[in-house]
Amino acid sequence: MRATLRRLGLVLLAAALAHSAAAQTLTLKDDRGQAVALPAVPKRIVSLLPSLTETVCELGECARLVGVDRFSNHPAAVMALPKVGGLDDTSIEAILALRPDLVLLSISSRLTERLEALGLKVIALEPKTHADVQRVLGTVAKVLGKDDEARRVWNRIDGAIKHAAASLPPAARGMSVYYEVDSAPYAAGTSSFIGETLTRLGARNIIPPELGPFPKINPEFVVRADPQLIMVGQRNAPGLPQRPGWSGVRAVKDKKICVWLPAESDVLVRPGPRMAEAAALMARCLRDAAAGPVTWPSVAFTAPPGGMR
Numbered sequence: 001m002r003a004t005l006r007r008l009g010l011v012l013l014a015a016a017l018a019h020s021a022a023a024q025t026l027t028l029k030d031d032r033g034q035a036v037a038l039p040a041v042p043k044r045i046v047s048l049l050p051s052l053t054e055t056v057c058e059l060g061e062c063a064r065l066v067g068v069d070r071f072s073n074h075p076a077a078v079m080a081l082p083k084v085g086g087l088d089d090t091s092i093e094a095i096l097a098l099r100p101d102l103v104l105l106s107i108s109s110r111l112t113e114r115l116e117a118l119g120l121k122v123i124a125l126e127p128k129t130h131a132d133v134q135r136v137l138g139t140v141a142k143v144l145g146k147d148d149e150a151r152r153v154w155n156r157i158d159g160a161i162k163h164a165a166a167s168l169p170p171a172a173r174g175m176s177v178y179y180e181v182d183s184a185p186y187a188a189g190t191s192s193f194i195g196e197t198l199t200r201l202g203a204r205n206i207i208p209p210e211l212g213p214f215p216k217i218n219p220e221f222v223v224r225a226d227p228q229l230i231m232v233g234q235r236n237a238p239g240l241p242q243r244p245g246w247s248g249v250r251a252v253k254d255k256k257i258c259v260w261l262p263a264e265s266d267v268l269v270r271p272g273p274r275m276a277e278a279a280a281l282m283a284r285c286l287r288d289a290a291a292g293p294v295t296w297p298s299v300a301f302t303a304p305p306g307g308m309r
Helices: 002-024 050-058 076-080 092-097 112-117 130-144 147-166 193-200 219-225 262-268 275-291
Strands: 026-029 035-038 045-047 065-068 102-105 122-124 176-182 229-233 257-260
Touching (some): 130 147
Parallel strands (some): 102 122
Antiparallel strands (some): 026 035
């Protein structure tokens, strides 16, 4: 009888432990629609996308990061972390050496299947709109066990964008804007997170939503659209007024071109926690343009290449 009770006790204990482990396991779907099961809150995370790096840190879990991509440079704490490469030269060997229990990357990454084949847990996320940013923030927060913190961060971002919009004078509203993200040229469309911020600030994006978030456009399109204001990164600004036909564009004639410094470009092109700061930058540009020619930065067309990434 005692032996039977002992065996029954062991069976019940094993069942209880199995139930406890199952209860602790988190299963979620990433942006590929792939279900990913995490047995516990990850302690060693590698992030291969700057906006995801910033999200982890904004949620108060920067200490869990053990490696990042080359372009992750905010907050300052991540600068000391091992860099595992960039868009096309990420080192799988360097990732493996860091022994991560989770890798965060974009859905466009070509490493996902190889990392999973090596037994690593991978979550692929790619925010493109404000709603995406809120959703990705929630997903990362679930991974980290910080659901309440995600709501606080999103409320801060959303509130800051509303504040930036409310701070603008009537003359800054309705201004037509061309936002260039790359000199190919690629533009920030109305449906992108950048375009959505511009819309919330009362600006009129010359790129229609049907062209997609970040379309490659014919430069002649900008000439025909004749925007009142141009926003562009320092890397792409040199030579912009000399493009064929662009000397007649209102923004060029009236000297209303906001040129982002490299650090500002980093803020503006990353769909993550610093969208609040991005809204403030764009609001400043709109406010200055409404008042007259834009004079910042003074080295707009002679500065060395900077970072739109």
